[in-house]
Every structure is written in structure tokens, then in C-alpha cells.
Amino acid sequence: MSPGTDRDAVRVAVVYYSATGHVADIARELADTAEKSGAEVRLRRVAELAPREAVESQPAWAANEAATADIPLAAVGDVVWADxxxxxxxxxxGNVAAQLKQFLDTLGGVWKKGELADKVYSAFTSTGSPHGGNESTLLALMHSFHHFGGIVVAPGFTHPDKFADGNPYGTAHHDAGGTLPVGDVTRNAARVQAERVVRVARALATAAP
Structure with a gap:
């Protein structure tokens, strides 16, 4: 932040939906890295919309819900608060999950007021297979960012860890049908993304009049 501002830390919100836990793992990595990069961070999950019987019918889904119960639910104010x-x-x-899409749809009021504009936005995802729609999901999220009037900051091929990850649009994991946990390649890519987001957000805040 510039010397004249009333706060020093860039504000970062990590807002996600995760069913079986892979997106949640990436979200934690992003949040931890952003915090280590000097940002003030809010990690938030969106509300589950699926019926209880659907969640409880899949052990991994139910286990992730229990494991992340302490993470606060996302609110519109979390997005307004963030840089x-x-x-x-x-x-x-190949698209955004209904749970996150429903949350995005609640942002209409603040979008109309211009309160989503000029923020930095970035995206991450997980799929069941290497070609299961990860790039199309990231790009679908970016459609909303453009409508917000946001500044889209993709990680790009800006670091050797992104060449290993192979996705310039955001961090993307594939779980091989639920059998592959989030590993070092994905975690390293998430760190690159979070550091870049914080760096750009800080530069924009410092340059602001």
C-alpha cells in the first residue's frame, strides 16, 4: 500500500466450492501462500446445495464437509472487502459447479454499484481426469471476472513450476477418478499463482492515487 493509506496489507479472499476436498486443499495452499506473502487473507467456502443424502452417500464428500466445517461460509462482503x-x-x-455459480449470482447488487470493479481476480479448479474440463472451467470463471470489470491475473508460464503444471490459466489438479491427492506439482503451481496475485494487487494499490 502507498504511504497515505490507512492499511498496509493487501486483502485477499479465497472463495471456493469443494465436494471431495481437492479444491479445498488448493484453496488452503493459496491462502497460506498469500498470507506468507504479506496479505491479509480470508479463506471462505460457499454453501453446499446438494441434498444431504447425496453428500452422505459418498464417504469422501461427507469427510470433506466435516473436515472443512470450521471454514466460514462466504458472504458478499468478503468479495467487496478484498483487493x-x-x-x-x-x-x-466443463463448467463451474452450481454451488459456486449460485454464490457468484448473489454478487449482482454490488456489481451494479461498481463494487467489484478494479479488483484482481484469478481462478483454480480440479477435475477427474487430465482433460476433464479444467481449462474450460477456469475460462468460464474468467467470463464473470470480465463482467465485474476486474483485472484478470492468470499465473501464465511465468515460473518453472508452471511449466511443470502445464496450465497458464490457473492452478488445476486432476484426481484420476478420486485416487490422486493434491501433490507437489499442484501445490507449487498454487504458490506461484498466489504470489503473483498478491504482487500485482500490491502494485496496483501502491500506484492508486
Whole structure:
């Protein structure tokens, strides 16, 4: 922040939906890295919309819900508060999961007031297979960022860890049908993304009149 501002830390919100936990793992990595980079961070999950019986019918889904119960639910105010927002969703037929999409739809009021504009936005995802829609899901999220009037900060191929990850649009994991946990390649890519988001958000805040 510039010397004349009333706060020193860039504000970063990590807002996500995760069913079986892979997106949640990436969200934690992003949040931890942003905090280590000097940002004030809010880690937030969006509300579950699926019926209880659907969640309880899949052990991994139920286990992730229990494991993340202490993470606060996202509110519109979390996005308004932030200088930079990282949105995460598993892919659903190559698109954003309904749970996160429903939250995005609640932002209409603050969007109309211009309160989503000029923030930094970035995206992350997880899919069941390497070609299961991760890039299309990231790009779908970016459609919303453009409508917000946001500044889209993708990680790009800006670091050797992104060449290993192979996705310039955001961090993307594939879980091989639920059998592959989030590993070092994905975590390293998430760190690159979070550091870049904080760096750009800080530069924009410092340059602001």
C-alpha cells in the first residue's frame, strides 16, 4: 500500500466450492501462500446445495464437509472487502459447479454499484481426469471476472513450476477418478499463482492515487 493509506496489507479472499476436498486443499495452499506473502487473507467456502443424502452417500464428500466445517461460509462482503479474489470450483461438465455459480449470482447488487470493479481476480479448479474440463472451467470463471470489470491475473508460464503444471490459466489438479491427492506439482503451481496475485494487487494499490 502507498504511504497515505490507512492499511498496509493487501486483502485477499479465497472463495471456493469443494465436494471431495481437492479444491479445498488448493484453496488452503493459496491462502497460506498469500498470507506468507504479506496479505491479509480470508479463506471462505460457499454453501453446499446438494441434498444431504447425496453428500452422505459418498464417504469422501461427507469427510470433506466435516473436515472443512470450521471454514466460514462466504458472504458478499468478503468479495467487496478484498483487493484480490481467487475463486475455485471443481468442474461440472466443463463448467463451474452450481454451488459456486449460485454464490457468484448473489454478487449482482454490488456489481451494479461498481463494487467489484478494479479488483484482481484469478481462478483454480480440479477435475477427474487430465482433460476433464479444467481449462474450460477456469475460462468460464474468467467470463464473470470480465463482467465485474476486474483485472484478470492468470499465473501464465511465468515460473518453472508452471511449466511443470502445464496450465497458464490457473492452478488445476486432476484426481484420476478420486485416487490422486493434491501433490507437489499442484501445490507449487498454487504458490506461484498466489504470489503473483498478491504482487500485482500490491502494485496496483501502491500506484492508486
Amino acid at each position: 484480490a479474489v481467487l475463486f475455485g470450483s471443481p468442474t461440472r461438465f
